[in-house]
Amino acid sequence: MSKFLLPTLPYNENSLSPIISSATVDLHYGKHHQAYYTMLNNLIENSEYESMSLDEIVIKSFQEKQQKIFNNAGQAWNHNLYWNQMSPNGKTIIQSKLSSKIEESFESFDNFVQQFTTASLGVFGSGWTWLVEKDNTLAIMGLPNAENPLAYNQHALMGIDVWEHAYYLDYKNLRGDYVKAILENLINWDFVENRLS
């Protein structure tokens, strides 16, 4: 019996196209995200981790340097947020508590997109770029591999996968174009706003 099951996507595999093609979603969600769940279930079987929530496993395996468990739990968690924060029609950011915080923290939405894209290009190799909320302000964090804000006791509002598997089919080596296209077309800002504390 598998303890954790891959959550269903909140939209059809072809509905993020052309920003993210159905071929990429099929591979990224159906193969990569699924594989992290399969590996995690295998690794925690009959261990102390078996009775924990996914959040608890991420935190504890990171603290205890259980690298294999952390890699798979972290990636399961990261991709859950990644898929859920997007919506097929995309949404332009509207005047809201979130847009005010973005303006306070980054001067403007365009400047935020620029800084987030630059941070994404600065992640060497595989990793993620995160928007985090801390001390009533917002910040951008680039982290390697499976690492996420939760592992560092920080609160993630949004995160973009910058592993090559996330963008190579659609954007080849143009990571910055991929990140900018998601920020400007696919992020469901209502969902992000709902994660504000």
Ligand code: MN
């Ligand atoms: Mn990925």
